[in-house]
Amino acid sequence: MATTDNSVNGMTEHCEDCELDTLHEVSVQIRTESRKEENAQFSREPYRVAECQRCGNRTSQRMNNA
Template sequence: MSVPQPDSDEVVEQCENCAVKTPHNVSIKLITESNKEENTAFSREPYRITECSQCGAKTRQRMNDA
């Protein structure tokens, strides 16, 4: 299987779905973790979002797991 070359905004990573290293679009997104109306501004956490350019599988990983 031929692996496509990454664009400048892509990172080559192991894809759990494809089971090979493929180009991924990677971004950081702030996600609100609280469902409560009050203090939602304090419940946002950064997540690393990846999307495989080959199969479209998406993953998200919380960056501040303590």
């Protein structure tokens, strides 16, 4: 589970690579999932992206699984 800390831009989360709770930079990205150009405008989905500030490991998770 993520917790906020005293940093300006980050959250403390468990890093699978470090095997520790480390500072992560967390953002939301809108990604296009369709490779077909005519459907691209209808296939944008939000993803939660977290990057460990210690080792650089980056994970992403789709936010809505409709």
